[in-house]
Amino acid sequence: MAEDNHNEEEKLDKDSLSRRKFLRNSGFAVGGLAVGGVLGSVIPWGNEEKEQQQAANETKNFNQALMNFNQVEFQVVEAATERIFPEDDLGPGAKSLGVAFYIDHQLAGSYGFNARDYMNPPFFHGEKTQGYQGRLKRREIFRIGIREMQNYSHEKFEKGFTDLTAEEQDTVLTDFAEDNVNLTTISASGFFNLLRSMTLEGVYSDPLYGGNRNMEGWKMRDYPGDQMNYTKVIESEEFQQIEPRSLRDHM
Structure with missing residues (x-):
């Protein structure tokens, strides 16, 4: 054993x-x-x-993915916002800043569904100072507006909006802004004003929402972004250059 x-x-x-x-x-x-x-x-x-x-x-920026637009709609919005806020010697334009993604994400959420607005009838034509008074949601206004921009571009220049030159795109946008385009469902100027307003929001909003890529919009204006406090510089009598911070920097 x-x-x-x-x-x-x-x-x-x-x-x-x-x-x-x-x-x-x-x-x-x-x-x-x-x-x-x-x-x-x-x-x-x-x-x-x-x-x-x-x-x-x-x-990779996984925040920049389409949630509302299809590819054609996104490209039209991207081109239009670039003409509203073009790249120049002072800094990047709306396209580089990802503004079209910001708009796409906003329209996919509660803002696009007018979740906080009173949307019950009856609907009356309001004054310009009263803002939008209709039954359509913002995401629906954008869908119609993009389609009408495409139609008007084909009618005036025999090409889609994204195929136009910068000057031709400016002409289309100006005609919308001045209500020179006859639309039955929405107001041409109302759509342009909404597009312009959301473009500026996308340029200067926190990058967390899809626009203002790399905080370049803030950097152009020396805006510090979301700082928790200014205790280190609050007593300084000289201007302080502060690197901007996003909301996600505090996560």
Whole structure:
């Protein structure tokens, strides 16, 4: 019996040595994969490729995904907002700032459904100072307005809005702003004013909402964004340049 136990222990030792030898030869990376360190760097594991993939993932902005527009509608809005707030020597325009994404996200939420507005009939034609008085929701106004901009562009220039030159796009937008376009469902100027207002919101709103990419809109105006306090500079008599902060910087 003692001899059998001795043979069994010897066999276990050999098995253990065999496993350790296997792990030593092929499992450097097992330890390296688990805890890193020198052993993990002995065998090439495509670290460069993984680092590149990680860097690519870090540059993606998953906040910029369409929630309301289709691709054609988005492209029209992106082109129109760029003409309202174009890129120049002072900084980026609406397209680079992601304003069309801001508008898309707002229309997909409660703002687009007029959730906080009184929307029950009867509906009367209001004065310009009273704002919009109709039954259509903002997301519906945008859908109709985009379609009418496309129709008017084809009627006037025989091309879609995104295929027009910058000057031609300005002509279309000006005609909408001055009510030179006859629309039956919505007010041309009402749609333009809503588009212009939301464009400016997208330029200067917190990046958390889809626009003002990289806080470039704030940087153009030296606006500090969402600071928790100003205790470090409040007593200074000189102007202080403060790096802007987003709401997400406090998360």
